[in-house]
Amino acid sequence: DTEVTQTPKHLVMGMTNKKSLKCEQHMGHRAMYWYKQKAKKPPELMFVYSYEKLSINESVPSRFSPECPNSSLLNLHLHALQPEDSALYLCASSQAQGQPQHFGDGTRLSIL
Amino acid sequence: GENVEQHPSTLSVQEGDSAVIKCTYSDSASNYFPWYKQELGKRPQLIIDIRSNVGEKKDQRIAVTLNKTAKHFSLHITETQPEDSAVYFCAASIPGGGADGLTFGKGTHLIIQP
Numbered sequence: 472d473t474e475v476t477q478t479p480k481h482l483v484m485g486m487t488n489k490k491s492l493k494c495e496q497h498m499g500h501r502a503m504y505w506y507k508q509k510a511k512k513p514p515e516l517m518f519v520y521s522y523e524k525l526s527i528n529e530s531v532p533s534r535f536s537p538e539c540p541n542s543s544l545l546n547l548h549l550h551a552l553q554p555e556d557s558a559l560y561l562c563a564s565s566q567a568q569g570q571p572q573h574f575g576d577g578t579r580l581s582i583l
Numbered sequence: 584g585e586n587v588e589q590h591p592s593t594l595s596v597q598e599g600d601s602a603v604i605k606c607t608y609s610d611s612a613s614n615y616f617p618w619y620k621q622e623l624g625k626r627p628q629l630i631i632d633i634r635s636n637v638g639e640k641k642d643q644r645i646a647v648t649l650n651k652t653a654k655h656f657s658l659h660i661t662e663t664q665p666e667d668s669a670v671y672f673c674a675a676s677i678p679g680g681g682a683d684g685l686t687f688g689k690g691t692h693l694i695i696q697p
Contacts, residue, residue, distance in 0.1 A: 504684055504685075514687055516685060561626065561627070570615075571617060571632055572617070572629070575626060576626045
């Protein structure tokens with residue numbers, strides 16, 4: 472069982488759709504992360520929210536938009552995605568940056 | 584930014600033997616080094632980690648060593664079992680690294696032969 476919950480588990484969407492991925496943790500962690508993982512590749516960091524401050528990997532395209540409504544929730548808004556965006560999207564949390572990160576089960580995203 | 588190299592990409596060992604996976608990092612400011620195990624179709628699971636003020640850490644059959652001078656760290660698994668088969672990722676983290684967060688190595692596919 473994981474203490475980081477991600478929904479949905481699977482998502483299929485067209486390139487013109489708008490959808491959101493959700494992540495929730497109730498461990499009181501103050502840092503939350505979004506990673507993208509392609510098949511047979513390591514996770515790649517997309518965004519970090521640490522103490523309500525957002526840090527962005529500058530290589531992430533603007534069609535991905537994170538939102539942190541509160542310290543236990545992290546959303547990833549998707550708009551006008553491309554087929555190459557198909558991947559496993561992992562959320563993680565930690566007490567603070569530089570502390571152990573715990574991953575959710577991920578959302579497997581397919582872009583048609 | 585940080586760059587982490589991991590070797591080998593695939594490692595096959597006989598059940599009961601030991602396995603060693605090695606990683607090097609580029610940024611001397613990195614101070615936190617976790618190891619994750621990822622089974623097919625599942626999330627990465629933290630199995631052990633080490634900080635730069637420690638040279639070695641052990642947890643049952645798993646140990647990690649860190650050489651700060653050479654900027655490399657290694658995962659050691661003894662008495663390997665079939666359930667150890669998975670992809671293992673090393674990672675490095677720079678304190679207050681902003682968007683750097685964790686930088687992962689490319690992974691090692693560990694195969695335990697019965």
